Amino acid sequence: MNRVKISLRGLSKKNNIAAIGIGSLIVFIAMLMVAGVAASVIIQTMTGLQEQALKTADEVIKDISSGVKVTHVSGFYDGSKIEQLAIYVSVTTGSNPVDLSYAYISLSDSSTQTILTYDSTCYSGSVSDGIFGTVNSSNISNEEFGLMVIRDIDNSISSTTPTINREDLVVLLVNTTACFSGIDTSTTVSGRIIPEYGMRGLIAFNTPPAFSDTIIELQP
Numbered sequence: 760m761n762r763v764k765i766s767l768r769g770l771s772k773k774n775n776i777a778a779i780g781i782g783s784l785i786v787f788i789a790m791l792m793v794a795g796v797a798a799s800v801i802i803q804t805m806t807g808l809q810e811q812a813l814k815t816a817d818e819v820i821k822d823i824s825s826g827v828k829v830t831h832v833s834g835f836y837d838g839s840k841i842e843q844l845a846i847y848v849s850v851t852t853g854s855n856p857v858d859l860s861y862a863y864i865s866l867s868d869s870s871t872q873t874i875l876t877y878d879s880t881c882y883s884g885s886v887s888d889g890i891f892g893t894v895n896s897s898n899i900s901n902e903e904f905g906l907m908v909i910r911d912i913d914n915s916i917s918s919t920t921p922t923i924n925r926e927d928l929v930v931l932l933v934n935t936t937a938c939f940s941g942i943d944t945s946t947t948v949s950g951r952i953i954p955e956y957g958m959r960g961l962i963a964f965n966t967p968p969a970f971s972d973t974i975i976e977l978q979p
């Protein structure tokens with residue numbers, strides 16, 4: 760009878776090779792899983808950055824291409840001081856529509872600074888009794904400004920949503936008696952009209968050393 764001889768040394772070597780191969784396969788699979796997770800994180804991060812970049816770009820475009828401008832400022836002299844201001848406002852060239860209900864005015868007479876927001880009850884869609892007679896200034900407080908429409912071609916302006924766009928012209932009315940107890944002669948007044956987004960309208964003038972007319976042009 761012939762005996763079959765099995766080499767234990769050969770089997771051990773083959774088992775070791777198989778174990779190494781399985782171990783390598785496990786490591787390879789683990790590396791693929793790690794790479795997949797890392798790729799997913801990178802893709803999510805890049806997507807988030809792209810969305811943020813697009814949002815930032817839109818905001819920058821709005822800030823650069825939109826805004827309001829002050830064409831001129833008039834004052835009403837009551838015999839003692841300037842008691843009202845009429846600030847003529849339109850949008851900048853190429854601007855998107857601007858809703859003035861979200862805007863505010865920062866105004867200073869060099870000694871007092873006030874912040875004014877829009878009051879929809881002090882609104883007029885037309886000029887019926889002059890710039891300073893159409894809206895009752897006594898209804899405008901030291902925290903608010905009124906609005907009067909001079910030109911609105913597409914009827915985009917209303918008391919609740921005073922949205923101005925190309926070629927529209929409105930007057931913002933300020934009760935300076937309520938804000939500063941009136942504006943005297945030789946007084947420096949400065950301020951800004953700050954819309955929801957975009958460029959700000961600048962207010963800057965010095966009152967003359969003497970008032971001779973009832974309507975005084977203060978800022979060209």
